[in-house]
Amino acid sequence: MLVKFWGVRGSIATPGQDTVQYGGNTACVEVSDGTSLLILDAGTGIRPLGTDLITRFPKGTKINAHILLSHFHLDHILGFPFFVPAYNKNNALSIYGCEGAGKKLENVFIGQMAPEYFPVTIKEMPAEMKFVQLGTRPIEINGFKVSPTYVNHPGLTLGYRIEHGESKVAYITDHEPYRYLLRQHAGTQPIFDGIENGPEILGKEDRNLVEFVKGVDVLIHDAQYTFEEYKSHLSWGHSFYEYAIQIALEADVKNLVFFHHDPMRSDRQIHELMQYCQNFAQKKNPALKLYAAWEGLEINLP
Numbered sequence: 001m002l003v004k005f006w007g008v009r010g011s012i013a014t015p016g017q018d019t020v021q022y023g024g025n026t027a028c029v030e031v032s033d034g035t036s037l038l039i040l041d042a043g044t045g046i047r048p049l050g051t052d053l054i055t056r057f058p059k060g061t062k063i064n065a066h067i068l069l070s071h072f073h074l075d076h077i078l079g080f081p082f083f084v085p086a087y088n089k090n091n092a093l094s095i096y097g098c099e100g101a102g103k104k105l106e107n108v109f110i111g112q113m114a115p116e117y118f119p120v121t122i123k124e125m126p127a128e129m130k131f132v133q134l135g136t137r138p139i140e141i142n143g144f145k146v147s148p149t150y151v152n153h154p155g156l157t158l159g160y161r162i163e164h165g166e167s168k169v170a171y172i173t174d175h176e177p178y179r180y181l182l183r184q185h186a187g188t189q190p191i192f193d194g195i196e197n198g199p200e201i202l203g204k205e206d207r208n209l210v211e212f213v214k215g216v217d218v219l220i221h222d223a224q225y226t227f228e229e230y231k232s233h234l235s236w237g238h239s240f241y242e243y244a245i246q247i248a249l250e251a252d253v254k255n256l257v258f259f260h261h262d263p264m265r266s267d268r269q270i271h272e273l274m275q276y277c278q279n280f281a282q283k284k285n286p287a288l289k290l291y292a293a294w295e296g297l298e299i300n301l302p
């Protein structure tokens with residue numbers, strides 16, 4: 001199984017000289033076994049993936065892509081109208097996701113390509129298109145077992161666990177810790193303690209997430225904020241680095257990939273944060289391998 005990152009940025013695309021190293025495209029990750037193709041989210045990173053697929057598949061070959069959406073915030077769907085394989089009638093796209101703010105999955109897509117926003121409507125895209133609305137029931141896609149779960153983000157949002165043979169990957173983007181938020185909802189001021197205490201930062205609901213990602217080879221996890229930044233962004237729906245590390249440690253994950261970088265984060269800052277995270281995780285379990293996702297990062301699993 002190959003896991004390749006095409007867009008790693010959160011919230012909004014960030015081209016510019018400060019984001020050259022990690023990249024400025026928004027969420028898009030390719031998961032493939034060489035034959036079947038899953039695409040996690042359709043942020044602006046799906047545009048370069050689309051052009052790459054055109055060169056990768058010989059002319060006349062059918063591209064059959066399965067696009068799994070976490071949710072419909074713009075940074076996760078905005079690249080779709082620019083996904084070139086959708087403009088070829090030989091190709092087939094299956095689009096999976098939950099309902100969006102009471103709207104059916106298909107209607108969310110029709111909405112973003114309405115004539116006032118884009119010159120081509122979704123019905124005018126020539127590729128064969130199918131929409132599959134998901135709940136939490138696992139589904140099978142060409143040998144991939146895909147299990148969705150709801151995560152903690154404004155609006156319905158799915159995380160995914162994907163298994164193929166012995167290989168296991170989890171995609172948990174746009175998610176924030178339950179513990180602090182639930183304390184606030186309960187009327188208790190969140191107590192921002194415990195990052196050095198490890199398990200202290202996980203509440204009961206966070207432990208359900210640990211079970212969901214248990215034992216995966218690769219955990220792709222939201223890491224938009226530092227702990228200090230998170231304190232002033234409670235309920236924005238994003239995680240901080242130490243939380244992602246703690247989930248990975250408790251779940252016996254092999255590789256943790258920090259994902260959904262804050263649009264304000266420069267290459268230099270991500271590099272410095274990685275050094276801090278390496279030290280933080282090293283003390284707890286030196287075997288955990290950390291990455292800050294960058295455009296072009298490939299992880300091969302047997």
Ligand SMILES: [Zn+2]
Nearest residue numbers: 010011075174
């Ligand atoms: Zn996002």
Ligand SMILES: [Zn+2]
Nearest residue numbers: 071073153174
């Ligand atoms: Zn979001």
